[in-house]
Amino acid sequence: MKMVGNIKSVIGKDISSVPNKHKPYFEIDENNIIRSYKRQICIDRAELKAMLTSDEIENFLPEFNYYVERKVQPNGFTIIQNIIDLREYYGVYIKIQPYNKGVNAEIQLHSKFTNNLQGNSSVILDILNNPKWFITRLDIATDYTTPFNNSAFLRRNGNQKQKNFGTSSWSGSTANPNKTAVNSHYDRKVEDKSLDSNFTNRFEVKMYFKESDNMSFANLNHALIIERLKAELFIPCLTYSNFHEKKVKTNKGKKDFIDLIKRSKDADNENYVRLLLTDSQLQTYRRHFKACRDEIENLYLGKKNMIYDFLLARQ
Structure with a gap:
């Protein structure tokens, strides 16, 4: 076939x-x-924000044990937040500012919540059912059985910085207010030595949305998510990519493209490759990388009706 x-x-x-x-x-x-x-996909984390009224806050807080946190800003202004920390039991963390001005509430859904596809507490789900909550961050993780050290990813565009370490690589900056995605690639077994799974090689896309994107669990814009996933450049296994057939003449002699990837992974920064290639050669390098990328958007499309089952009530 x-x-x-x-x-x-x-x-x-x-x-x-x-x-x-x-x-x-x-x-x-x-x-x-x-x-x-062979791969698995899941939502590893989600963050939502909302603008709640004073009445909604007053009705909301007594339902939980919470504490007040005060943070003094560099300008001397103090931010007061009511914290509801349910991470140990539900994988949920909630912050509410006790005033009715702009966006004043945030919910963090950690992996304990988003990986629970058997259903979660109706108490938390009732909160999420409020249509005022909009998604600001959605982490989509894809796990492979291939070895971390024989796979690689390339930053989605030339404006992002990419840092490489022994068992992880990262690109993009969470401090950038205009960010749409930040990437990470790491060995899950190093992060969690108690992990009991063969799917240890993780590539994760942290997507960021603005209120104007109208992204919510009640109205997930799968088309926008898939569009962003298509921009990701990840090769699960270099051994079986066509990079083995590609060579380029660099200012340090003729090199295999795959050798450049491996050297880049060992370097402190992916920009190492830019020092060896002309702009034209770098474009060719990225084009070959793209031709070998795993189409994780297709996996998401096939699993999108299952990976959000954490929004179901526990039976």
Whole structure:
């Protein structure tokens, strides 16, 4: 069966062409044809904000144990917030400012909540059912069985900074008020040594939305989410990417593109590659990388009716 999509060296081929030790990297069909990398997708975190009235705040707070937090700003102004910390039991953290001016409430839904696809507490869900809540952040994580050190991602555009470490890479800045996405790629086993899963290689897209995007759980704009996922450049396994066939002449001699990726991962910053390539060569490098990217938007599209099951009430 002919596969349609970006160029990949083994997708669409018989699994027999892959060594036994690498076969767990892939999903196959009934004819032993490789359909895709073996992967899982989930919402790892979500943040919502709202503008609540004084009456809504007065009715809301007595339902929970909360404490008052005061933070003095550099300009001397003190911000007062009522904190409801339910992270231990529900994976939920709520901040409410006790005045009726602009956006004054925030809910953080951590992985304990968003990974619970068996249903969550109706108490929390009743809060989220208020149509005033709009999504400001949505972390979409894709996990693979491929090794971290044999995979790579490339920043989505040239204006972002990308930092590489031994078991993680990061791009984008959460301090940028105009950000739409920040990326991270890391070895989950290093982050959590008690992790009992073969899906240890994580690529995560932290998406950011403004109130004007009208993104809410009641009205998820999947088209916008998919559009942003299409901009992500992640290769789950360099061994089976067509980068092995690509070479470029750099100011330090002829190099394999895949060698540039590996050298970049070992460097402090992805900008290392820019020092070796002309602007034209860098465009070619990015074009080859894009041709080998995993189409995580298709995985999201296929799983979007399941990964939000944390919004269901526990039976």
